[in-house]
Amino acid sequence: MMTTWVFRLARASAIVGGLVLCAITLLSVASITGRALNGFGLGPVPGDFELVEAGTGVAVFLFLPWTYLRGGHATVDLLYNHLPAAMRKAVTLASDVLMLLLWLVLTWRLWAGMWEKREYLETTFILQMPVWWAYALCVVGAVIGCLAYLTKTLIELGLARYPHGWPVPTAGVH
Amino acid sequence: MTGIELAAWSFPVLLGLIFIRVPIGLAMALCGLVGAYWIYGTPVPLLNQLKQVTFTTFSNYNLSVIPLFLLMGQFAALGGLSRSLFKAAEAWIGHYKGGVAMAAVGACAGFGAICGSSLATAATMGQVALPELRRAGYSGALSTACLAAGGTLGILIPPSVVLVIYAILTEQNIAKLFLAAFIPGILAAIGYIIVISIYVRLKPDSAGRMEPVPMRERWQALAGTWPVIVIFLAVVGGIYSGIFTPTEGAAVGAFGTGLAAWLAGGLNAKTLREAIYGTAIATGMIFMIVLGAGLYNTFLALSQLPQELAQWVIGQGLSPWLVLTLILVIYLLLGCVMDSLSMILLTIPIFFPMIMGLDFGLTPEETAIWFGILVLIVVEVGLITPPVGMNLFVINNLARDVPIVHTYRGVTPFVISDLVRTAILAAVPGITLVALRLTA
Amino acid sequence: QQITLRVHHFLPAQANVPRLAIEPWAKKIEAESGGRIKVQIFPAMQMGGSPAQLFDQARDGVADVTWTVLGYTPGRFPKMEVFELPFLTPSGERAGEITSRAAWEYAQRFAADEFKDVKLIAVHTHGPGLFHTKQPITGLESVRGMKIRGGTRIVNNMLVKLGATPVGMPVPQVTEALSKGVLDGTTIPWEVGPSLRVHELVKNHTTFAGDRALYNMAFAFSMNKAKYESLPPDLKKVIDDNAGAETSALFGKAMDEGDKAGRDIALKAGNKITQLDLAETQRWLRTASSVEDDWVKEVRGKGIDGAQLIKEASRSKRATRSPSSIWLKPSAGCAPRPASRTIGSKRCAARGSMVRN
Numbered sequence A: 001m002m003t004t005w006v007f008r009l010a011r012a013s014a015i016v017g018g019l020v021l022c023a024i025t026l027l028s029v030a031s032i033t034g035r036a037l038n039g040f041g042l043g044p045v046p047g048d049f050e051l052v053e054a055g056t057g058v059a060v061f062l063f064l065p066w067t068y069l070r071g072g073h074a075t076v077d078l079l080y081n082h083l084p085a086a087m088r089k090a091v092t093l094a095s096d097v098l099m100l101l102l103w104l105v106l107t108w109r110l111w112a113g114m115w116e117k118r119e120y121l122e123t124t125f126i127l128q129m130p131v132w133w134a135y136a137l138c139v140v141g142a143v144i145g146c147l148a149y150l151t152k153t154l155i156e157l158g159l160a161r162y163p164h165g166w167p168v169p170t171a172g173v174h
Numbered sequence B: 001m002t003g004i005e006l007a008a009w010s011f012p013v014l015l016g017l018i019f020i021r022v023p024i025g026l027a028m029a030l031c032g033l034v035g036a037y038w039i040y041g042t043p044v045p046l047l048n049q050l051k052q053v054t055f056t057t058f059s060n061y062n063l064s065v066i067p068l069f070l071l072m073g074q075f076a077a078l079g080g081l082s083r084s085l086f087k088a089a090e091a092w093i094g095h096y097k098g099g100v101a102m103a104a105v106g107a108c109a110g111f112g113a114i115c116g117s118s119l120a121t122a123a124t125m126g127q128v129a130l131p132e133l134r135r136a137g138y139s140g141a142l143s144t145a146c147l148a149a150g151g152t153l154g155i156l157i158p159p160s161v162v163l164v165i166y167a168i169l170t171e172q173n174i175a176k177l178f179l180a181a182f183i184p185g186i187l188a189a190i191g192y193i194i195v196i197s198i199y200v201r202l203k204p205d206s207a208g209r210m211e212p213v214p215m216r217e218r219w220q221a222l223a224g225t226w227p228v229i230v231i232f233l234a235v236v237g238g239i240y241s242g243i244f245t246p247t248e249g250a251a252v253g254a255f256g257t258g259l260a261a262w263l264a265g266g267l268n269a270k271t272l273r274e275a276i277y278g279t280a281i282a283t284g285m286i287f288m289i290v291l292g293a294g295l296y297n298t299f300l301a302l303s304q305l306p307q308e309l310a311q312w313v314i315g316q317g318l319s320p321w322l323v324l325t326l327i328l329v330i331y332l333l334l335g336c337v338m339d340s341l342s343m344i345l346l347t348i349p350i351f352f353p354m355i356m357g358l359d360f361g362l363t364p365e366e367t368a369i370w371f372g373i374l375v376l377i378v379v380e381v382g383l384i385t386p387p388v389g390m391n392l393f394v395i396n397n398l399a400r401d402v403p404i405v406h407t408y409r410g411v412t413p414f415v416i417s418d419l420v421r422t423a424i425l426a427a428v429p430g431i432t433l434v435a436l437r438l439t440a
Numbered sequence C: 001q002q003i004t005l006r007v008h009h010f011l012p013a014q015a016n017v018p019r020l021a022i023e024p025w026a027k028k029i030e031a032e033s034g035g036r037i038k039v040q041i042f043p044a045m046q047m048g049g050s051p052a053q054l055f056d057q058a059r060d061g062v063a064d065v066t067w068t069v070l071g072y073t074p075g076r077f078p079k080m081e082v083f084e085l086p087f088l089t090p091s092g093e094r095a096g097e098i099t100s101r102a103a104w105e106y107a108q109r110f111a112a113d114e115f116k117d118v119k120l121i122a123v124h125t126h127g128p129g130l131f132h133t134k135q136p137i138t139g140l141e142s143v144r145g146m147k148i149r150g151g152t153r154i155v156n157n158m159l160v161k162l163g164a165t166p167v168g169m170p171v172p173q174v175t176e177a178l179s180k181g182v183l184d185g186t187t188i189p190w191e192v193g194p195s196l197r198v199h200e201l202v203k204n205h206t207t208f209a210g211d212r213a214l215y216n217m218a219f220a221f222s223m224n225k226a227k228y229e230s231l232p233p234d235l236k237k238v239i240d241d242n243a244g245a246e247t248s249a250l251f252g253k254a255m256d257e258g259d260k261a262g263r264d265i266a267l268k269a270g271n272k273i274t275q276l277d278l279a280e281t282q283r284w285l286r287t288a289s290s291v292e293d294d295w296v297k298e299v300r301g302k303g304i305d306g307a308q309l310i311k312e313a314s315r316s317k318r319a320t321r322s323p324s325s326i327w328l329k330p331s332a333g334c335a336p337r338p339a340s341r342t343i344g345s346k347r348c349a350a351r352g353s354m355v356r357n
């Protein structure tokens, strides 16, 4: 079933993002340790700042699909609960479609941005690592995001169903 | 329609979208993109801007502190640090009238010192302390209310995600904001403890009694909290005193709590996965709002509304204190229905230039820091004000047998203590700034 | 009808260049257009994005005019990068103005393709870049193991060769990083110092003998091409009249003024300004020339004749410099001598003095 596959992909993506975050943690600790032991010929990890920056960007892109499938985005129920059922359904569907559209545009532009960075041969400051590498990893997260939003929209349209045995989105973190 | 009119109209539209449950980040992004498109008259600049803006927003070095603080909170819970804090507090003061509730507030303050998020603090301490409170005979209203209020200490006491965002928006020093937040955070905890002691005197049946714990066990329980103390000193002490940047501090915190969790046997493949899911969902939520707010604020800047409004307010010659009061009241009202991060991201670009243009008899940096702490407090009140108070929902969700209305009622005196504290800190900037002035 | 020009940049409105160059430029445009052009200035990245995006924002019409540091996108402007090379740009009180005029000429003649997507209004540099460190720098050996924020990619390359640890961080972080152990020093021109409170955090500032600066950086003030094309001829002329070498010099002068103020503040704070003597400077030049060689090799990969560009960049300056220059390549004149700061040849050491306060 396609939906199961997308849920599994989004969850795996979150795990990879989490591992990137753990790597950032270890990198920073190693850098601080190296700096503290400066006198012993050690030093901070070269390019630690730019690695933390790129790593955070990649992790966030990898986290977002799972946030969405778990209904983790911040919402306010103030008027929603007073709407008629049909309106509620319409609002939910519209949100899903708009989210899908927004991410399709963002992913398309991120892709274009990646090519531009590649074309201009832009690099980071210290490691002189091509900037487009980080963009490419982010594109992966963004594409998984598009799949997740598409799946959610299809479910909302009744064209697909929540995969069996997977947690249904919580009511939204307010 | 001029840009300013357009921006003025965009507020009701945005709030309308948010209130019918369009995700906040999405609503802000859409309003921002549509508004900017309107002003530009062509989609080309926007499409070009989007080539880089998502990546540069998410890979901002200052923001990288946020997922790390969230991961740190997850690990702290896995390591049982929340439990050891509560046990220690309970051992020392649990036998007093209302003591278990006070212990819960104290433990929240302790957990707040190693966790940057209110929701995480409320959820974690709720899981630990709620069953104990009920077992000790505390009423549903008081049990849930003291934990919901205590949870706000997660963000009032540094480290604090909201302060990080404020620091970035206003280009202030994160370490100084953390230092300034410390005394108001402690005052908040003291205020909540005073509320509890009055509460249990007015409603004696809302609290049970506990047997005093022998002195030896008290010291043992206190000794069990050493990882919390070490990690707090390392993180906040390290950030302020000189060893590392806030992001590095958060990394040290995540590493330290992760190590503590592993040593306590709480960290394995399964719990690590759960910790990552929790971090992922919260991080995704925050960054979606940050992205949306960035797009919306670009539109606002293009419209010139913030600049013109600040000019207008300054030109009116209103009393600075009146303007400050109005702004704080707006935050309190917005806080009834919105979450803290969205509120700050949405309003600081408008309110901050206004405040900085007024004379409170402080240096610009002092004004910025003092205003930041006041904003922090009033937006956090929003977490415990009905009808939409996130901490209320989190705690109430843990206590299935307590109707939400009881929680609403129980939290009222805590909200009053918040308001009193806000008034005092607004009237006497010196309380907030004393720590800064002493270390300058 | 009224035309609005949106000018976007990354510094607070009260910083030197926004105050002394961008605002006067805007006022002049408004006046000369008879009020038909209205300039809206958005300081401190108010319109969104990051400083590294500013050039593209002008290219893409996100803003109409942007002011940016070309080195914020390493690799993107390889020909303009020549100004970042160590000991290539002049030092001295009017260095910013002189180098900025030269940078404009150079950009027109040799790097026009890098700016083909925008209407260039000014290209300029800052004043001489120098070291600001907690521990004094007395020679090459002093920087070994120091954690230093290098302003540009090239400076970072040089720091690596010197045995220092380059730390790549955004400028606003420098204050915090210096106040902690994260940085031991930074390379910036004097102009940036006061806003980062560098003079409070470090006590030593180090410059070099000779008439060349440790490093420099190129900036561009560029306008969206389509916006320019959309103007009626007389307004185009207003823009043209306020673009070019003179406008570039205006930015360079703002830098010079900022440098003077920054240096005075450091002196007033009782800081030590050391100028390394010529003998010691020669040793740095050797490292510098290997950085230069690497750069030439590197840009060759992009089909650029780096050696030629270095020659042109140096020549375009020679025209404006006094003929009595004692600038010498390491191989000629003052013979490179072993690390001896105290001795040094008398003729060469003549300029090596210590400024104290």
Ligand code: NA
Binding pocket: B111, B112, B113, B114, B115, B116, B117, B153, B154, B155, B156, B157, B158, B159, B160
């Ligand atoms: Na906290």
Ligand code: NA
Binding pocket: B335, B336, B337, B338, B381, B382, B383, B384, B385, B386, B387, B388, B389, B390
């Ligand atoms: Na609320």
